[in-house]
Amino acid sequence: MNIGNLIKISLRALSNNKMRAFLTMLGIIIGVASVITMLAIGQGSKKSIQSQISEMGSNMIMIQPGAGMNGGVRTSSDNQQSLKMEDYISLRDKATYIAACSPSVSSGGQFIYGGNNYPASISGVTPEYLTIRKLNIDDGNVFSRQQVAAAAKVCLVGKTITKNLFPNGENPIGKVIRFNKIPFTIIGTIKEKGFNTMGMDQDNIVLAPYTTIQKRVLAITYIQGLYASALSEAVTDKATVEIETILRENHKLKANDDDDFNVRSQKELSSMLTSTTDILTILLACIAGISLLVGGIGIMNIMYVSVTERTREIGLRMAIGAKGRDILAQFMIEAIIISFTGGIIGVLFGMGASFLVKLAISWPISIQPYSVILSFVVCTVIGVFFGWYPAKKAAQMDPIEALRYE
Amino acid sequence: MSKSIIRLENIKRNFRVGDETVHALRGVSFSISEGEFVSIMGTSGSGKSTMLNLLGCLDTPSDGEYYLDDVAVSTMNKNERSTLRNRKIGFVFQSYNLLAKTTALENVELPLQYNPEYTGKERRDKATKALDAVGLSDRLHHKSNQMSGGQMQRVAIARALVNDPVLILADEATGNLDTRTAYEIMVLFQELHQEGRTIIFVTHNPELAAFTSRNIVLRDGKVIKDDENKNIESAKKMLDALPKQED
Numbered sequence: 001m002n003i004g005n006l007i008k009i010s011l012r013a014l015s016n017n018k019m020r021a022f023l024t025m026l027g028i029i030i031g032v033a034s035v036i037t038m039l040a041i042g043q044g045s046k047k048s049i050q051s052q053i054s055e056m057g058s059n060m061i062m063i064q065p066g067a068g069m070n071g072g073v074r075t076s077s078d079n080q081q082s083l084k085m086e087d088y089i090s091l092r093d094k095a096t097y098i099a100a101c102s103p104s105v106s107s108g109g110q111f112i113y114g115g116n117n118y119p120a121s122i123s124g125v126t127p128e129y130l131t132i133r134k135l136n137i138d139d140g141n142v143f144s145r146q147q148v149a150a151a152a153k154v155c156l157v158g159k160t161i162t163k164n165l166f167p168n169g170e171n172p173i174g175k176v177i178r179f180n181k182i183p184f185t186i187i188g189t190i191k192e193k194g195f196n197t198m199g200m201d202q203d204n205i206v207l208a209p210y211t212t213i214q215k216r217v218l219a220i221t222y223i224q225g226l227y228a229s230a231l232s233e234a235v236t237d238k239a240t241v242e243i244e245t246i247l248r249e250n251h252k253l254k255a256n257d258d259d260d261f262n263v264r265s266q267k268e269l270s271s272m273l274t275s276t277t278d279i280l281t282i283l284l285a286c287i288a289g290i291s292l293l294v295g296g297i298g299i300m301n302i303m304y305v306s307v308t309e310r311t312r313e314i315g316l317r318m319a320i321g322a323k324g325r326d327i328l329a330q331f332m333i334e335a336i337i338i339s340f341t342g343g344i345i346g347v348l349f350g351m352g353a354s355f356l357v358k359l360a361i362s363w364p365i366s367i368q369p370y371s372v373i374l375s376f377v378v379c380t381v382i383g384v385f386f387g388w389y390p391a392k393k394a395a396q397m398d399p400i401e402a403l404r405y406e
Numbered sequence: 407m408s409k410s411i412i413r414l415e416n417i418k419r420n421f422r423v424g425d426e427t428v429h430a431l432r433g434v435s436f437s438i439s440e441g442e443f444v445s446i447m448g449t450s451g452s453g454k455s456t457m458l459n460l461l462g463c464l465d466t467p468s469d470g471e472y473y474l475d476d477v478a479v480s481t482m483n484k485n486e487r488s489t490l491r492n493r494k495i496g497f498v499f500q501s502y503n504l505l506a507k508t509t510a511l512e513n514v515e516l517p518l519q520y521n522p523e524y525t526g527k528e529r530r531d532k533a534t535k536a537l538d539a540v541g542l543s544d545r546l547h548h549k550s551n552q553m554s555g556g557q558m559q560r561v562a563i564a565r566a567l568v569n570d571p572v573l574i575l576a577d578e579a580t581g582n583l584d585t586r587t588a589y590e591i592m593v594l595f596q597e598l599h600q601e602g603r604t605i606i607f608v609t610h611n612p613e614l615a616a617f618t619s620r621n622i623v624l625r626d627g628k629v630i631k632d633d634e635n636k637n638i639e640s641a642k643k644m645l646d647a648l649p650k651q652e653d
């Protein structure tokens with residue numbers, strides 16, 4: 001019997017039991033739809049994290065004083081003052097894989113302008129900091145090297161600061177705001193960046209020359225951290241090693257001494273985060289996959305019922321000349337039609353559900369072609385796999401027995 | 407003497423039921439020539455159905471040889487026997503065995519679907535002709551559940567005819583029908599016989615045996631009587647003689 005006839009027969013058999021076919025299909029629909037949706041959510045999160053990280057500067061390297069973090073726990077709290085100005089200077093002058101470098105010192109406090117005040121922290125940096133962090137000036141200018149050298153009381157502010165200190169929308173440039181009683185003149189505003197993946201407001205930022213913060217705010221000579229950017233993302237690892245070597249040399253550490261600083265690259269953070277989302281994706285997909293499996297078992301169950309119900313039909317078909325393989329094909333095709341149609345509807349539903357998730361909770365989603373193809377393949381395999389045993393059972397029936405079946 | 411199409415040589419068929427062996431057929435030999443209309447009778451359990459299944463190549467003998475059209479059936483494998491059934495044999499069952507929710511035409515087309523030589527159109531044409539032959543040209547698109555028992559059995563006969571079989575096998579084909587309808591079906595079989603078809607007809611009813619050209623009686627898995635019927639009665643006459651149905 002040719003395939004066209006077989007498909008016709010199977011469609012007829014299915015349409016004779018529409019409700020049952022639909023309910024069986026529903027298992028597959030739900031399974032596929034959830035696989036698609038879960039993968040879309042997982043992949044969407046991963047993509048959005050990746051894009052935000054590259055927005056933050058994928059070649060950024062952060063250096064902090066003190067021993068390294070171990071699983072998020074700071075192993076030793078001493079040496080918080082281990083980074084000195086000399087470290088900054090030698091990195092700036094000696095490192096070959098570094099494009100830009102900036103020290104960082106910061107202090108928290110209250111900003112006051114007129115009757116408005118807002119708590120925030122102020123960071124002391126060099127102008128390179130903006131390049132490293134991929135920050136752009138919206139209005140006004142970055143402070144100059146001279147202003148850094150002179151420890152000028154100038155600052156750059158982010159959107160959140162201006163919104164809170166100048167609620168009436170006045171131009172903040174040239175205004176003098178006070179931070180812990182010290183007056184700072186705003187000489188520029190920083191372009192809005194919004195919230196990052198970790199939910200941090202990237203516009204809640206005030207930048208000033210590091211010299212000003214060191215001398216006038218904190219009265220310290222050491223630095224609290226260093227930011228650098230590698231020449232490219234590809235050489236981040238080399239740059240990291242180089243930084244470690246230079247700093248160890250500066251700090252006169254012996255071969256078996258632990259670092260009294262720690263260097264972390266954005267790349268490291270990025271791979272850590274993406275591997276987290278990968279685990280999330282796999283987990284979600286597994287749960288969805290289980291529902292797909294349950295759907296497949298549903299097909300098997302219904303196919304068994306169908307084969308038993310149609311024992312006489314099978315007997316008759318054999319009596320009039322159907323071969324075992326004709327019967328096998330007939331039931332296999334029935335199972336495959338259920339799973340395949342369920343697969344198509346499931347993909348559509350899954351896409352719909354993904355967009356709903358996006359609309360409803362504005363979760364980033366990304367439907368990958370591979371997840372659609374994967375669902376289809378899995379679906380068809382499920383149809384074949386779970387259709388096989390019932391179909392085989394049908395094909396192996398003895399026609400005489402089958403015809404006598406009540 | 408016309409060509410013999412069936413030759414049974416000492417056919418035995420045993421069934422194992424637990425530790426016991428049931429001897430359903432204990433050595434049956436006969437041959438049937440082309441164009442014969444054979445009725446097979448015998449008490450319940452005498453082995454009629456078992457023999458018909460063997461003749462229809464649905465089953466194989468435990469011992470002995472069966473030649474159909476001079477081909478030894480025991481030399482064929484399962485698939486070859488399927489093809490043989492498809493091309494050479496037409497079955498009519500007591501319980502019709504039509505596919506549910508399927509039209510008469512589609513039911514009759516069924517055997518041709520398993521024969522790749524026919525196109526869809528040829529199938530439909532042949533099925534229409536077969537239904538014509540059984541007098542159901544006005545019921546082509548009626549579904550099986552919209553027909554009477556007699557009509558369903560006619561559809562089943564049309565299905566058995568559609569592949570131009572060399573042999574039509576009927577196992578108590580009138581068993582589920584009332585006397586009148588049974589006669590109608592017998593009229594049909596006699597017409598087919600007249601056209602030269604070979605028919606083997608299993609029945610419990612001795613009256614019906616009078617319509618056939620040869621009677622074989624089985625008992626306990628053996629042939630105890632095998633007579634030619636010299637004066638075949640006309641089922642048509644009997645049908646006309648029946649009192650008109652009173653309401």
Ligand SMILES: Nc1ncnc2c1ncn2[C@@H]1O[C@H](COP(=O)(O)OP(=O)(O)OP(=O)(O)O)[C@@H](O)[C@H]1O
Pocket residue numbers: 421422423428429430448449450451452453454455456457
């Ligand atoms: N599959 C089987 N397994 C075991 N025994 C069987 C099987 N089929 C038939 N028999 C036995 O073979 C014998 C003949 O059975 P068969 O069905 O041929 O009788 P029959 O002449 O057709 O009877 P009836 O007129 O009641 O239909 C019976 O004793 C029956 O029990």
Ligand SMILES: [Mg+2]
Pocket residue numbers: 454455456
């Ligand atoms: Mg019987």
